Amino acid sequence: MIHRRDYQLLKKAKTKPELASLLGITAAFLTRVLYHPGANDHYHQFEIDKKSGGKRKISAPSNELKDIQSRLSTLLQNCLDVIRFDTEVSRECLVSHGFERERSIITNAAIHKGKRNILNLDLDDFFGQFNFGRVRGYFIANKHFELDPHIATVIAQIACYENSLPQGSPCSPVIANLITASLDMKLLNLAKSCGCSYSRYADDITFSTRKKEFPSSIVKVLEPLELGGKLIGEIRRAGFSVNALKTRLQYKDSRQEATGLVVNRKVSIKSEYWRLVRAMAFRLFKKGEFEILDVNGEPRMGTLNELEGRLAFIDAIDRYNNIVARRRPKAPWGTIKHTGLNAFKGRHNSREAVYSRFLFYKYFYSSEYPTILTEGKTDNVYLKSALSELQGSYPSLVSPKGQDNAYSPKLKFPNLNKRTMYLLDLGDGATPVAKLVQRYETELAYFHGKKATSPAILILDNDSGPSELLKELAKPKYRSCPNSVTDIKKSGFLHIFENLYLILTPLNSGGKDSMMEDLFDAKTLATPINGKTFSTLSSFDTAKHYGKHVFSTKVVRSSKSSIKFDRFRYIFDEIEKVKAHFAKL
Secondary structure, three states: OOOHHHHHHHHHOOOHHHHHHHHOOOHHHHHHHHHOOOHHHHEEEEEEEOOOOOEEEEEEEOHHHHHHHHHHHHHHHHHHHHHHHHOOOOHHHOOEOOOOOOOOHHHHHHOOOOOOEEEEEEEOOOHHHOOHHHHHHHHHHOOOOOOOHHHHHHHHHHHOEOOEOOOOOOOHHHHHHHHHHHHHHHHHHHHHHOOEEEEEEOOEEEEEEOOOOOOOOOEEEOOOOEEOHHHHHHHHHOOOOEEEEEEEEEEOOOOOEEOOEEOOOOOEOOHHHHHHHHHHHHHHHHHOOOEEEOOOOOEEEOOHHHHHHHHHHHHHHHHHHHHHOOOOOOOOOOOOOOOOOOHHHHHOOHHHHHHHHHHHHHHHHOOOOOEEEOOOHHHHHHHHHHHHHHHHHOHHHEEOOOOOOOOEEOOEOOOOOHHHHHHHOOOOOOHHHHHHHHHHHHHHOOOOOOOOOOOEEEEEOEOOOOHHHHHHHOOOOOOOOOOOHHHHHHOOOEEEEOOEEEEEOOOEHHHEOEOHHHHOOHHHHOOOEOOEEEOOOOOOOOOOEEOHHHHHHHHHHOOHHHOOOHHHHHHHHHHHHHHHHHHOO
């Protein structure tokens, strides 16, 4: 397996430098964070309200310690993958769904759909039950690790705060899951022995059955609800206790839930949750703001990130039901052949339509910084790398690195994946951009009538790729654009309408077509990788050449400090002109 080497090296490690090497950091850095002045001095604590009432104490590590903990979490997850592969753990035995790769509250809930009875219970003070000695002892004694005591001590020092696994640490969940695995197997065997299903999501335990009643080993008395002796015994022997206030039994004739999702017939969200999220989105579109309720039920102004998280969550559940649960061979969405200007919307269900409109609002209407839309991911890499190296010449386009903040561009490059590209009807290449321009004003008109906050800039190759778009822009209705494709190709930035602009790469000598790769010098373009040379063609001999993706990541991004980006100044100069033009509209 890909992670076997790390697993074997961890088991053989004897010294702190060896562990630091596995974590990808220096031993000096690890020592300084853990001992000078000490890991406990790298935390700040705060409380958040629980939905069920009361307060939850969060111990948040410093950025330095958090980075080490994140690396440790990844290392232990990699080890866990190897262990499960070697022990041939069957899928039905993977009952822990919290903070696990390829598992979520959706996969947890799916185990219990369509059952007659469902039992939910919570482990009390879950992370608080894993003290320093328990964490250290696990990595020494567990047969799959059997680490050197010194290494186990250092891992416990990285992970623990005030003698427990803190909520707020990136490595607390994976360590808790490792130690709780033995309890999971005992509860799974208990469930299987009496025809029930079992799963755990962090401290949230769920049993379900198709039988008329739970067996007495799991539920002893219905009213008042009393758990079975075998169930309680296994939990107590593992060092946990049950939070009686969160224990409940759900029947088929009522709404059944597992990890907050409805599971009566399929995994779904609560209908009132969707109505609330839809109302938030509509208010955002029409008023430019929306309210959200905090855990105490008090209204406050919501953020775009909060609303996007809810829409993406709902969409993930719909995708599970449409694809995974039905075991379709491929997603029912993808590149679309247009039969009409807005034909793609006919493929959206009501939830997708709201999500699509939100994404348009976020990227093209309310972005804090100018939105940059290119023909593909490689162009984004080029522009980000070039701006990073030329940042001194363009202070208005960057936030420079400071004592309390990292460098970041003051340009928005949408992080588009297959799903969001489907929702926005975008794709690689320039052809989909023409359709975006044609429907742009219609989409923009749906919002609350104020001027968009920043320009949206199309940055495209000046070749035959965007020919459909250029022919469209040459039409008389685009009054701010030249009336011929030839003149458009010679232009600097073009204001299409509203907040939408176009920048084409500068033509090569003799007025010949150009593309983004032409902005690199000959030395960079000739960089060999494993004996292969760079090809800009869509089809090439892979035995002799490598393509744009490899060029953008292994040449441009990896070696940007040694690349001359002078010809990219044209693009950034035009972006600054666009900003100045938009400010005067």
